Amino acid sequence: MDSLPKLLDKSVDLLENMYDKSTKLFSFSTHLEDGKYINDFNSQGKYRYTVNVLAGIQKLQRFSTTPWNLEKMIENYLSRYLTKDKNVGNRGLLLHVLSLENHKKAKEIYVWLENMLKDRPKALKNPIQDIAWACIGITTYARKYEDKKTLDFARKVLNYLHSDLMNETTLLPKHRLSLRGNFVSFGGITYFLMALNHYARTFNDNSIKTLFDESVRRVLLLQGKNGEWPWFIDSSTGNIMDWYQTYSVHQDSMAMLFLLPAFDSGVEGAKDAICKSYKWLFGNNQLQKAIMQQNPFFIYCSIKQKQFAERPVRILKSVTNKMMGRNANLKKPKYLEFNQECRSYHIGWVIYAWAGRNDFTEFTELTRLSQFEVFW
Template sequence: MNPGNKPPLEANAPINPGSDAHPAGMRQRGERPVPALLHHCSALLHAMYDGGSGLFSYSTRIVGGSYVNDFQHPLKLRYTINTLLGIQQALQFYPLDWELDRMIEQFLRANRAAITNPADCGLTLALLARANDPRQQEFINQIQKILEGGNANNLSAQDLGWMLFGCTNAARIGQRQADKDLADELYRTIRDRLIVPETGLPHFSLTGLRRRCTSFGGVVYILQSLAEYGSTFQNEEAVALFRHGASTVIGLQGPQGEWPWFIDAKRGAVLDWYQVYSVHQDAMAMLWLFPALDFGMEQARPAIERSYRWLFGNNQIGASMMKRDPFFIHRSHRRDEPLERPRRLARSAVSILLHRPSRLRATGITLNPECRSYHIGWILYAWAGREGFAEFTELELLQ
């Protein structure tokens, strides 16, 4: 099993200390021709990058034909980690113009003390493990302390998913049994406390209303980590959990390929469709749909095609989410109403109480004309090295 586009590496459970598990491609630039999509995404990220701070923007808009970046929101830290991971993945396959080692060094020098969130620790661990950076041990230690602190009930699906993703990468590449043991502990927590057996979906958290109101993002990161863990350690149980959850989510895809944002983990039903995010359609869904396809789940192929075709006008408002000149991808479709978040939570609570699934709206939907850097980073990560689907990767659908 080798889902996704990772270079094939030895990964025998529990671990194979004698294998040459160093992914040399992480340090060497690939020489494949760059697909049009990834060429334009890389150029857009250059416009989103601030070389002085070493950060990628929180939000970017087009004003008067030019990109305008916002670096004010603290999520710029997470978005930068995410984007560096995407660039790292793309450089395995393509000769893109990025000085990744210098960028990682600059980012950590200025921001290391601020990386304390459990999810961010997991994603940073993956980035550093894949770069063979010795500072990865600091984040392994942080994750160990988080688990020893007895605060598992406060961890979200994203926290646990990204920590498992990071520890699995560290164990796969470094071939250290201690890293494998930590990954095993995280996997058991997800399996025993987060996954709903009836649906295969994760609770978003272990307490409160959000226990049942899981987000598409939370589902994505749990499925991604299960696929990574299952394939790395040849764990058939993890693969079976992945397949169950993936099948449930494929069944929730909308009539035009859209993915819902809020999902009832217990019933496997849509609680609220909005916002419908471009990043879900063209990147984050691929983080589990590509492994599903590689595991032989052929129903994933049409789901992939319907997912990215949504961007090109095959959607509720009939508008392309992608623009050519200058290249840009609009963020989402959202309800045109105030107090969006509390209303969404209220609708979700009513849906749970009345067992009433959400419906797509015929009117009152508007386009959100911003773009986030992590979106473009996930495109690079998900699509780097992936063969096929040229209508998307070569932008044949973009008019």
């Protein structure tokens, strides 16, 4: 394998350990037990995560050889799981991968997505993540074949994002047109920005590029004092409804899906946000301990609150904060703990976000990791 930054080299090794050669899928969840990786494949999320990792592998292979035969992995996924995985978002990201591979199945998936999304009321029943991923795939497909129909449809799906699902005041996306409405996760914001950037760069669209830059500037205001990104946001006000769980995937890779392009295009504040974001993993966090280790390589999932019924409690707190018109506060460290698992999609985004980069070596070479106490 060609020389890779330490972060990517170790991520490739970890993904190899997260792959099941019999099912041809990447794990939904992985734990460390006595220095060994223990995988769990018992979730429908394994389909989404596998598509996610395929996108990461594909991008990495533009810059380096890898241990994987991507063509065979794609064929295995299509033959075994395409009929089982009919999620709009998953098929959207898969369309992106297939279009770049000139795969014959790309047209079939594009037609399926067109049927699912051509009717606006039907399309907008999907959450922001799924429409964003569909937009990415359809954009790539439209650029590849460039007939008027596909180009028009790519623009239509993009319009769902910024005309139907974006708050014009805050420039933040809604989750969907539903009762949950304006409550959006940081992940939803990430994929919204990723889709805007992908469309703007693919078609050299300056108006969408300007929208992307302005929205990124607004999102930079959400970053916490330790560099953390909040979990739950009210897109109508820009207020933070809940910080937890504070996910490491947001810190090292998902935020980078918009921060690195913003840095490349000169958005003020992007560089500082990138550095603060990854230093959180090294130990610049509320627990003051590294959330990643090198041998064996592992990144724990998040910092979470010590409480039962976490999801219902989080929703109740968010509704209360919304009614009171206030921002959530960070909790004291004594009420927090690490979520001791890792998800394969996280590592897939790591290699996707950082493939081909030769900057921010403090992070990609893990040079400062040893300065902080490892928490386990």
